[in-house]
Amino acid sequence: MTGFGKACLQLPTKKITIEVKSLNSKNLDLNVRLPLSYREKELALRNQIALELERGKVDFSLFCEITAEETSSKINAPIVLAYIEQMKAIIPNADATELMKMAVRMPDALKVERNDFDEAEWKEIEVVIKEAIQNMKAFRVSEGKSLEDDFRARIGNIFSYMEQVSLLDKERIVSVKERLRTNLMELQLTIDENRFEQEVIYYLEKLDITEEKVRLAKHLDYFLETLSGNEANGRKLGFIAQEMGREINTMGSKSNHAEMQQIVVRMKDELEKIKEQVLNVL
Secondary structure, three states: OOOOEEOOOOOEEEEEEEEEEEOOOOOOOEEEEEHHHHHHHHHHHHHHHHHHOOEEEEEEEEEEEOOHHHHHOEEEEEHHHHHHHHHHHHOOOOOOOHHHHHHOOOOOOOEOOOOOOOOOHHHHHHOOOOOHHHHHHHHHHHHHHHHHHHHHHHHHHHHHHHHHHHHHHHHHHHHHHHHHHHHHHHOOOOOOOOHHHHHHHHOOOOOOOOHHHHHHHHHHHHHHHHOOOOOHHHHHHHHHHHHHHHHHHHHHHHOOOOOHHHHHHHHHHHHHHHHHHHHHOO
């Protein structure tokens, strides 16, 4: 699931900022950005993040801002002077200030003095890294709770629509029976009541949606049960949603009743929104 976590640490000579971002992904896809001075800790850091976050497209960034008056970047004076002398040979009358501006932009004009890795400093940074990860996990939990509430509301809506379908089902049976009788009377045919009843029963069996309603109710209950579990269950929710779709589609094809078909369309709409949200927990 998506998430974002951030934490900062002020050290005597620098400010450390940790940012952790996550997007939806079935597996862990981890990208780590570290300053050169902390690169030796990258492998251990990757293992730590993998244990904490398990999955997602995760971007981890450690930013280092120097706050002390002294800087580790120094002008490489011999190199700069050599550049100036070379440019003077090409342009003898060039302005010295302009030559200096050009020289400091040339390769190797600045040299960075790399400080030795400080283990005590890294221990302080590790605390902030854990804080940033926990902040992101809290973000995920908050988003997951909102998603769960949305799932439960939509499942509740489908249950409600099922009740409406059940109420219309009795009316539908009577309506279908009357329509068949009316059509036969319009053809001015003599009706054998026994045969008519047998044909009606056969026809209504083809339109019966009792099994679909029972299976859909079980799928809805199983979806809610799975939703309450503690393990990662995005794929399972996706499979259950597919089964729910099959039952709803069959109910729609068998309904043969305008109002019932409208309710089935509303059920499909709720299910499509559920499927879209399930992608956020895969």
